[in-house]
Amino acid sequence: MERPVIEFQKVDMSFGPKVVLDQVSFSVARGETLAVIGPSGTGKSTVLKILIGLLKPLGGHVLIQGQPVENDTEAQWNQLRQHMGMVFQYSALFDFLDVGENVAFGLRQHTSMSEDAIQKRVKELLEAVGLAGNEHVYPAQLSGGMQKRVGLARALALQPDIILYDEPTAGLDPIMATNISQLILDTKKKLGITGVLVTHDMASAFLCADRILMLSHGHIAFSGTVEEARHTREPLVRAFLRSDILEDKE
Amino acid sequence: MKADEVKVGAVTLGGIVILALMLTFLGVFSFAGRTYKLNVMFDDVNGLKVGNEVRFAGVPVGKVDDIIVDGSKVKVVMKMDEKQKIPRNSQFAIGMDGVMGTKFVTIAPPKIATGLVFKAGETITGQQAGGIDKLMDSSGRVLDKLEVVVDAFSNVFGDKKVQKSMREGFVQTGEVAKNMNDFTKALATMAQQNQGDIHTMVGQMKEMSIHMNSIMDKADANGATGQNVAAMAANMADASKKIQNTAEALQNVVTDPQTQQDLKETIHHAKSTTVKADKILGVVTDAQVQADVLYNDKKGKWRTDMGVKLPLKEDSYAYLGVSDIGDRDKVDFHYNKKLNKYIWGRAGVMEGEFGVGADWVLSPKFKLFTDFYDFDDAKLKVGAEWAFSPNLSLIGESMDVLDHGSDTAYLGIRARF
Amino acid sequence: MGYRELCRWVGRNLVDLCARTGRVVKLFLETCAVARAADRQEVLRQMAKLGADSLPIVSMTILCTGMVMSVQTAKEFVRFGAADSVGGIVAIAMGRELAPILTGVVVAGRIGAAIAAEIGTMKVTEQIDALRVMAVSPIRYLVAPRLLAIVLMMPILVIYANLVGDVGGWFVAENYAGISSHMFLESVRGFIEPWDIIGGLIKGAFFGAIIAIIGCHKGLTAKQGAEGVGLATTKSVVLSIILIFIANYFLSVILYVHGG
Numbered sequence: 001m002e003r004p005v006i007e008f009q010k011v012d013m014s015f016g017p018k019v020v021l022d023q024v025s026f027s028v029a030r031g032e033t034l035a036v037i038g039p040s041g042t043g044k045s046t047v048l049k050i051l052i053g054l055l056k057p058l059g060g061h062v063l064i065q066g067q068p069v070e071n072d073t074e075a076q077w078n079q080l081r082q083h084m085g086m087v088f089q090y091s092a093l094f095d096f097l098d099v100g101e102n103v104a105f106g107l108r109q110h111t112s113m114s115e116d117a118i119q120k121r122v123k124e125l126l127e128a129v130g131l132a133g134n135e136h137v138y139p140a141q142l143s144g145g146m147q148k149r150v151g152l153a154r155a156l157a158l159q160p161d162i163i164l165y166d167e168p169t170a171g172l173d174p175i176m177a178t179n180i181s182q183l184i185l186d187t188k189k190k191l192g193i194t195g196v197l198v199t200h201d202m203a204s205a206f207l208c209a210d211r212i213l214m215l216s217h218g219h220i221a222f223s224g225t226v227e228e229a230r231h232t233r234e235p236l237v238r239a240f241l242r243s244d245i246l247e248d249k250e
Numbered sequence: 251m252k253a254d255e256v257k258v259g260a261v262t263l264g265g266i267v268i269l270a271l272m273l274t275f276l277g278v279f280s281f282a283g284r285t286y287k288l289n290v291m292f293d294d295v296n297g298l299k300v301g302n303e304v305r306f307a308g309v310p311v312g313k314v315d316d317i318i319v320d321g322s323k324v325k326v327v328m329k330m331d332e333k334q335k336i337p338r339n340s341q342f343a344i345g346m347d348g349v350m351g352t353k354f355v356t357i358a359p360p361k362i363a364t365g366l367v368f369k370a371g372e373t374i375t376g377q378q379a380g381g382i383d384k385l386m387d388s389s390g391r392v393l394d395k396l397e398v399v400v401d402a403f404s405n406v407f408g409d410k411k412v413q414k415s416m417r418e419g420f421v422q423t424g425e426v427a428k429n430m431n432d433f434t435k436a437l438a439t440m441a442q443q444n445q446g447d448i449h450t451m452v453g454q455m456k457e458m459s460i461h462m463n464s465i466m467d468k469a470d471a472n473g474a475t476g477q478n479v480a481a482m483a484a485n486m487a488d489a490s491k492k493i494q495n496t497a498e499a500l501q502n503v504v505t506d507p508q509t510q511q512d513l514k515e516t517i518h519h520a521k522s523t524t525v526k527a528d529k530i531l532g533v534v535t536d537a538q539v540q541a542d543v544l545y546n547d548k549k550g551k552w553r554t555d556m557g558v559k560l561p562l563k564e565d566s567y568a569y570l571g572v573s574d575i576g577d578r579d580k581v582d583f584h585y586n587k588k589l590n591k592y593i594w595g596r597a598g599v600m601e602g603e604f605g606v607g608a609d610w611v612l613s614p615k616f617k618l619f620t621d622f623y624d625f626d627d628a629k630l631k632v633g634a635e636w637a638f639s640p641n642l643s644l645i646g647e648s649m650d651v652l653d654h655g656s657d658t659a660y661l662g663i664r665a666r667f
Numbered sequence: 668m669g670y671r672e673l674c675r676w677v678g679r680n681l682v683d684l685c686a687r688t689g690r691v692v693k694l695f696l697e698t699c700a701v702a703r704a705a706d707r708q709e710v711l712r713q714m715a716k717l718g719a720d721s722l723p724i725v726s727m728t729i730l731c732t733g734m735v736m737s738v739q740t741a742k743e744f745v746r747f748g749a750a751d752s753v754g755g756i757v758a759i760a761m762g763r764e765l766a767p768i769l770t771g772v773v774v775a776g777r778i779g780a781a782i783a784a785e786i787g788t789m790k791v792t793e794q795i796d797a798l799r800v801m802a803v804s805p806i807r808y809l810v811a812p813r814l815l816a817i818v819l820m821m822p823i824l825v826i827y828a829n830l831v832g833d834v835g836g837w838f839v840a841e842n843y844a845g846i847s848s849h850m851f852l853e854s855v856r857g858f859i860e861p862w863d864i865i866g867g868l869i870k871g872a873f874f875g876a877i878i879a880i881i882g883c884h885k886g887l888t889a890k891q892g893a894e895g896v897g898l899a900t901t902k903s904v905v906l907s908i909i910l911i912f913i914a915n916y917f918l919s920v921i922l923y924v925h926g927g
Contacts, residue, residue, distance in 0.1 A: 049796075052800050053799075054796055054799060054800070074799075074804070077802075078802040078804070079802075081799075081800060081801065081802035082802050084800070085800075086797070086800045088793050088796070088797060089793070090792060090793060092792055092793035092794050092796065092797040093794075093797075094789075094794055094797070094798075095788075095789075095792075095794070096785075105801060105803075106801050106802075109801065109802070109803050110802065154801075253715075254711055254712050254714075254715035254716075255711060255715075257715045257719045258711055258714045258715050258718070258719055258820075260719075261718065261719040261722060261820075261823060262823055264827075265822075265823035265824075265826040265827060266823075266826075268826050268827065268829075268830050269826045269864070269868075272826075272829065272830070272864060273861050273864070275852075275855075275856065276855075276856060276859060276860070276861055276864075301860060303857070
């Protein structure tokens with residue numbers, strides 16, 4: 001069997017006295033999307049930050065494409081990151097650049113594409129996320145949902161092998177949230193990209209993901225396919241399914 | 251982006267133009283090309299610096315271009331505006347103005363113009379710093395003292411009895427020795443008290459006599475100078491009369507061959523006299539000249555360094571010299587201080603660049619030295635010195651150990667005298 | 668007990684201070700290492716934004732300072748018969764100290780704050796993380812252009828400051844103390860040496876480096892939220908100004924005490 005694209009092996013992480021990940025292990029196969037769910041403050045975002053090298057785990061191993069990366073230097077990470085994309089919770093668009101420049105950022109920094117080719121690619125990407133013709137608008141003039149879509153377009157610009165989503169639907173109205181979830185699903189289907197989706201929006205998780213991982217107090221409370229999650233007796237997952245009672249105002 | 255480029259370009263160009271204008275205003279680029287050079291020898295430049303002004307009768311006519319120590323004198327090279335011709339017989343001195351005391355070379359025009367002017371590259375002897383009035387004052391004082399000496403001198407030789415007794419060969423009698431003793435004592439006292447003045451006087455006497463005419467003319471306009479000149483002239487006349495008398499009396503004595511012999515012995519035996527004489531010599535500064543002759547066999551190149559060690563205190567001295575004489579002529583001028591029993595530190599100008607260095611005295615005969623200078627180029631010089639005798643050593647040094655590409659190792663001899 | 672507490676407090680703060688100093692120095696060295704790779708366009712943009720746009724406020728500040736220098740010295744000096752020293756004193760003070768220091772302080776206030784706020788905002792809105800995620804070094808992309816831009820622009824601002832300050836002093840000397848233009852200018856010419864101006868420009872470059880590095884450092888280490896950005900901004904200005912004054916003392920000693 002093919003090696004998983006992403007593997008966590010007994011990863012430990014804590015901030016001061018607070019343990020966020022305690023011997024967490026999981027893996028994501030090629031083309032698969034894993035949804036990481038759980039109450040706020042249980043280290044969901046930390047998983048993503050470790051995956052893309054913004055944080056260094058205190059113990060255990062992280063493997064990407066079968067290679068251990070937890071001790072990589074920033075330069076080595078930068079090599080890996082050119083094949084990864086990330087959509088941030090609050091979009092994190094560069095506010096000093098317009099939408100077109102934001103989407104073109106990676107292309108300009110890491111490729112020697114001609115300006116015409118870059119403009120063409122930007123146009124395609126913006127069309128794909130339903131924002132055609134908005135190249136010269138600045139991020140501050142866009143709504144939260146539109147910003148998220150620009151963020152997705154930016155993450156996809158370099159045609160990554162792996163894409164990470166940090167709460168892509170948080171703070172959006174249900175229609176817009178479904179809209180974004182649909183985009184994530186389309187991306188997966190069309191491009192076959194391996195994905196990790198951190199969310200506490202169960203609807204989104206069920207729509208986009210192949211498997212679901214539930215984190216609680218640094219431990220994995222549940223791991224299984226979407227179907228298994230729907231029928232599990234695990235009380236925390238049941239609680240999540242019933243309603244978003246554990247969700248606070250993050 | 252276009253607007254940014256224009257803005258940055260405009261501001262930068264504006265800044266550079268303003269800087270260039272300011273520096274031009276300060277005279278960095280003035281007189282460019284159309285200049286000629288004059289050299290003036292001074293005993294003491296009193297803190298004059300390269301770039302200071304040269305003024306003729308108060309009019310700026312040039313800049314100080316270079317200041318070089320030349321033997322016991324200081325040579326000031328001046329870059330003069332070509333349009334400004336300086337008449338011969340002008341007097342050159344160091345002036346100072348304002349509360350901050352900026353120094354400049356002042357050229358006083360001659361009273362009687364001959365129509366001749368200084369030619370480019372000429373070397374002129376300058377007046378001592380402090381101006382003519384100060385010279386007058388000190389001249390007067392020295393002359394007073396000189397009179398006492400001359401009196402004592404006259405007493406020795408003018409006395410008929412002494413003359414007689416000397417002729418008759420009473421060489422061991424106390425008379426002569428006692429008088430001689432008094433004389434040398436007076437001479438010693440004077441020399442000690444007026445060491446500086448005497449130096450000044452000796453240096454200035456020549457100019458003084460040359461320029462006496464113009465000074466006399468000036469005396470009409472300046473009361474103080476006039477009085478000084480008058481008093482000095484009177485003193486001089488008086489003193490020269492006495493000197494003449496003494497000389498005559500002395501002639502009477504020394505023409506006698508027997509007396510010559512006797513006088514020699516008298517002086518030889520008068521121990522106290524020689525002690526005094528030593529003391530007079532001791533007043534003169536005990537500067538030590540140091541010369542290095544070095545050879546680089548890789549390049550087959552000779553180099554000569556030379557300089558003066560001027561003791562300041564027991565544990566410090568200043569070194570002033572020129573390295574690589576004849577080729578690059580770089581100035582060395584540094585202050586050396588004993589830091590502890592083994593280490594001397596130094597800082598100052600090394601090979602014309604600012605630097606620091608140290609000597610490691612490992613034994614009375616052997617020491618290592620290292621200098622770090624020219625921070626732009628980071629030159630590190632290291633070497634060793636082995637003394638055969640107090641006046642002669644063997645030295646080896648590498649001028650630039652950080653630059654491995656060039657062969658800069660020299661071997662040679664250091665002499666002191 | 669109190670004694671132990673005191674020791675702990677001193678020790679903790681000392682270690683903290685060393686760690687922070689180390690981080691700033693590390694940031695500076697890392698920036699210098701990548702400075703060559705900085706994007707030309709971005710450097711130019713920052714030069715316009717951080718340098719050229721500071722010209723009016725720097726000019727205003729230094730004009731008033733030059734005028735006040737003259738007001739305070741001119742009449743007194745005329746009384747002591749040293750009217751021919753006023754120009755020189757104003758120009759030397761401007762060239763060596765006032766122009767670089769005041770330009771440094773004004774730029775620290777205007778630009779150091781702007782840099783800390785801009786980078787601090789980027790930090791708290793995860794834009795810095797986004798840069799890293801997109802395999803772009805924030806030091807190369809954000810810090811290096813700002814450092815280069817300010818280090819290049821500061822000496823140019825100091826040149827203008829010199830001019831404006833001296834002109835202010837000249838104007839007041841002539842109109843308030845009755846010192847003729849000719850005497851003022853001759854005094855400047857007589858007293859000041861090129862090194863008085865050049866040394867000031869060198870100081871300006873150093874102050875620029877301080878402002879850029881402290882602004883960037885405070886921005887990059889800003890704590891979450893708008894309050895964190897505000898705090899970073901304030902700290903950046905205060906620390907830059909303190910460091911400028913400390914650096915100025917040592918630079919004055921190095922540039923003017925032995926070299927003359």
